[in-house]
Amino acid sequence: MTERLICGQVLSWQGDPFARPLADSVRIDSNGAVLVREGRIAAIGTAAQLRAAHPLATIEAMGEALILPGFIDAHAHYPQTAIIASWGKRLIDWLNTYTFPEETRFADPDYARDVAARYFDLTLAEGTTTICSFCTIHPESVDAFFAEAEKRGQRVAGGRTCMDRNAPDGLRDDVQSAYDESLALLQKWHRRGRATYAVTPRFSPTSTPEQLDSLGALWAAHPDCLMQTHLSEQTDEIAWVRDLYPEARDYLDTYETHGLLGPGALFGHAIHLQPRECDRLREAGAALVHCPTSNTFIGSGLFDMARRKAEGQIVGLATDTGGGSSFSMLRTMAAAYEIGQLTGTPLHAAQLLWLATAGSAQALRMEGQIGNLQVGHEADIIALDLTSTPAIAQRAARADDIWEQVFATIMMGDDRAVKAVWIAGQKARG
Ligand code: GUN
Numbered sequence: 285m286t287e288r289l290i291c292g293q294v295l296s297w298q299g300d301p302f303a304r305p306l307a308d309s310v311r312i313d314s315n316g317a318v319l320v321r322e323g324r325i326a327a328i329g330t331a332a333q334l335r336a337a338h339p340l341a342t343i344e345a346m347g348e349a350l351i352l353p354g355f356i357d358a359h360a361h362y363p364q365t366a367i368i369a370s371w372g373k374r375l376i377d378w379l380n381t382y383t384f385p386e387e388t389r390f391a392d393p394d395y396a397r398d399v400a401a402r403y404f405d406l407t408l409a410e411g412t413t414t415i416c417s418f419c420t421i422h423p424e425s426v427d428a429f430f431a432e433a434e435k436r437g438q439r440v441a442g443g444r445t446c447m448d449r450n451a452p453d454g455l456r457d458d459v460q461s462a463y464d465e466s467l468a469l470l471q472k473w474h475r476r477g478r479a480t481y482a483v484t485p486r487f488s489p490t491s492t493p494e495q496l497d498s499l500g501a502l503w504a505a506h507p508d509c510l511m512q513t514h515l516s517e518q519t520d521e522i523a524w525v526r527d528l529y530p531e532a533r534d535y536l537d538t539y540e541t542h543g544l545l546g547p548g549a550l551f552g553h554a555i556h557l558q559p560r561e562c563d564r565l566r567e568a569g570a571a572l573v574h575c576p577t578s579n580t581f582i583g584s585g586l587f588d589m590a591r592r593k594a595e596g597q598i599v600g601l602a603t604d605t606g607g608g609s610s611f612s613m614l615r616t617m618a619a620a621y622e623i624g625q626l627t628g629t630p631l632h633a634a635q636l637l638w639l640a641t642a643g644s645a646q647a648l649r650m651e652g653q654i655g656n657l658q659v660g661h662e663a664d665i666i667a668l669d670l671t672s673t674p675a676i677a678q679r680a681a682r683a684d685d686i687w688e689q690v691f692a693t694i695m696m697g698d699d700r701a702v703k704a705v706w707i708a709g710q711k712a713r714g
Pocket residue numbers: 361375379383486487514517578604607608
């Protein structure tokens with residue numbers, strides 16, 4: 285039986301650093317090690333202890349690198365890979381100008397496979413091991429996503445994006461075809477290996493109430509699937525939803541009324557919320573997904589992380605590629621920090637790392653499998669070099685403690701900081 289021992293500065297979560305003091309929420313063992321066996325974490329301890337107890341294990345000596353769970357991107361659109369960083373539009377114009385034309389190309393399975401492979405290469409280089417992605421309306425795009433993830437052994441979630449109005453020809457379905465094709469894909473992929481299906485209405489403006497109803501029924505019949513959509517991203521969008529759904533109490537109500545609110549629901553953005561929406565989201569055990577680079581890039585607004593977490597909301601972190609301007613969760617944490625500053629609360633480096641690992645895992649209801657280095661968890665692990673560039677190294681040299689070093693890498697790091705990646709215990713990079 286092959287065993288692998290990954291040695292470095294090992295970080296593990298004991299609790300949520302938004303809810304508990306730092307000392308009670310995180311442990312960093314500076315001479316630590318993680319023992320991996322059959323794709324899972326078999327033991328955590330000091331390097332000396334574990335080396336002595338497992339003399340035949342393959343040693344992966346990572347020096348002073350920080351060993352932590354792989355990053356989890358809780359909201360992305362892999363089909364937008366090729367149009368990331370498109371200039372000058374706000375949400376609805378951006379969708380119509382850049383996104384929808386690109387998404388029509390995914391009717392071609394070869395194109396879908398090509399982009400899926402490129403997307404997983406790019407995100408792996410950034411240390412992202414799990415992604416929850418929107419696909420397009422085309423079943424081929426969903427097959428390409430899950431097949432590529434399966435080939436790489438990655439835990440992912442995704443689903444067929446459903447739209448039966450306010451989208452161009454070639455990107456519109458109808459109530460029946462959206463239901464039937466989503467169901468067929470769910471039956472094909474959900475719980476196959478490490479895959480989770482997410483029922484995926486794009487957002488209320490591109491679905492009729494009948495379509496939302498039918499997708500609500502699909503989710504009710506398969507409650508262990510996720511449900512992902514968008515909520516209250518831009519004020520123009522909210523006004524449009526008000527026109528389209530005059531009966532609704534608020535934006536969330538357009539989902540709630542149709543059975544699309546509950547545990548396992550993921551609402552991307554959720555910036556401009558009414559008090560009723562906050563209460564209902566929390567009571568329902570739904571998750572919000574903060575997409576900071578997207579929210580600044582498309583000019584959407586400032587998500588109040590400190591307030592949402594203090595209220596007890598479940599919150600994950602995401603790139604929102606390609607509305608977001610980066611594939612990197614380090615860059616995403618940096619943007620979350622900057623938005624925290626603009627909303628009055630500087631987030632601690634531990635809180636940022638927690639959001640990108642355990643927080644996103646909790647949002648995806650995968651906290652029993654991924655997002656922490658603990659015995660029994662799947663061994664999706666990364667090693668972060670905390671001195672990856674001269675600029676970072678000179679700052680790290682002046683740091684008084686490990687958190688100052690980690691913070692410099694969060695704020696200034698890129699794929700050069702990702703020294704190694706293991707997926708289910710197998711070395712995937714480095
Ligand atoms: N709202 C509906 N669709 C999208 C999308 O593709 N990206 C973003 N950022 N917001 C959306």
